[in-house]
Amino acid sequence: MNALVVEPGHAGSACITDVSIREEGVPVRVLEVGVCGTDREITHGLFGVAPDGEDRLVLGHEMIGVVERDGHGFARGDLVTATVRRSCGRCPACAQGSPDGCLTGDYLERGITRLHGFARELVGEDPAQLVAVPFELREIGVLVEPAADCVRALRHASAIGGRLPREVRRALVTGAGTIGTIVTCLLRLDGVEVVTASLEPSSPVVEATGAEYVATTRLSELGRFDLVVECAGDAHLTAAALRLLDRSGVACILGIDGRDQTVPVDGRTLGVDFVLENRVLFGSVNARRGDWDAAVSTLDSVRRRWPGALESLVALRVPLDRFDEALAFRGGKAALVLSE
Ligand SMILES: [Zn+2]
Ligand SMILES: [Zn+2]
Incomplete structure (x- = not known):
């Protein structure tokens, strides 16, 4: 064959x-x-x-x-x-x-x-x-298959976040490809307020879910988030998103960025805010059967x-x-x- x-x-x-x-x-x-x-x-x-x-x-x-x-x-x-x-x-x-x-x-x-x-x-x-x-x-x-990976990432984010009493009210998703779009849908389904940031000019599917769609150049204007999911495969976006986490905030990296590069990370964000505000950064790959x-x-x-959204x-x-x-x-x- x-x-x-x-x-x-x-x-x-x-x-x-x-x-x-x-x-x-x-x-x-x-x-x-x-x-x-x-x-x-x-x-x-x-x-x-x-x-x-x-x-x-x-x-x-x-x-x-x-x-x-x-x-x-x-x-x-x-x-x-x-x-x-x-x-x-x-x-x-x-x-x-x-x-x-x-x-x-x-x-x-x-x-x-x-x-x-x-x-x-x-x-x-x-x-x-x-x-x-x-x-x-x-x-x-x-x-x-991609949805199982997204379900797994959000399951881990909630297990990690769940070590402290907190609520996920506002989430940032970076990237609006297949993974970013599915993560946006899953979070919107749970009633989370979602901002999805991407380089692309628009995404009808993301907008259909009621998520706010913004350019990644506007990240610094968006306020703080309880959850960030990096789906663009851009380590610079991960580094930038670290500053956007709220108290007890959790950031998950789902996108792979294999470029050989050095990424600048704000020293006080990592050295002070991550400690004093109990923030977490973690990566997630693959899925288990239940996912x-x-x-x-x-x-x-x-x-x-959202009929027709995923089909498109x-x-x-x-x-x-x-x-x-x-x-x-x-x-x-x-x-x-x-x-x-
Ligand atoms: Zn794949
Ligand atoms: Zn094994």
Whole structure:
């Protein structure tokens, strides 16, 4: 079958090729695979590891598909997605069902690290890693993976913030790409007043949720926030946001910024305000099983609350052989269509 493969570490090696991969479990016919910055980095040779003993990796970790055959608690025709990160098999976090907090770093990740991804026609998947998706979410199925990461980040922010009596009334989200938009939706769903800051001139989806949309150049005029979520992948924005935290404020970094650079941080903010005001900065990656289930139900709530908003976020659909267009696309989520 055709698959989108790369040679990890080799920029420009992405191509469509015929692969044969033997996998046990539930046969899933892939409908669509979303692409994101991680896929872009892998195709640029900056990231990604092939499965042991192989030199190529099938890309794709944001999948929506259909179960091909009854069994393992699933029925033919069921809509499903699948988790990305899998247990290292030997650490307490993985043993407790939280490979998102793996302590060894020897985890596997579909389409990223030592495990073939979903950008191919057929996948055999471990039933324990499959996540049922209602048919109403078919059009936005590729958003479940990024949404699970957002749900996880906000769960951690509330666990960390929850060590003190406090309320999250006002939040700043930097970045209005897929992640920033989903985080904005989740916070608005919870009734939080949200300011979303981005370089882009406007975002109809963000505005539909009632969040205030501002240019990142205006950060210093926005007052203080109980929660900041950095989704733009810009370490300068993280540094700037540290000054905007209110008492007991929590800042979460979700966007990756791999540039080799030095970022200026205000000394008194870090040396005084962070101490005297109990502020926290933390990073978040990936998601555990419960976050995936929560992501499905939360996306459904967002879809009901703001009909059409998330659907418009999946802004480009192209067949597998036009993967270059999907990887270059910046106007929302791009998806590769593998079957109808
Ligand atoms: Zn992704
Ligand atoms: Zn582990």
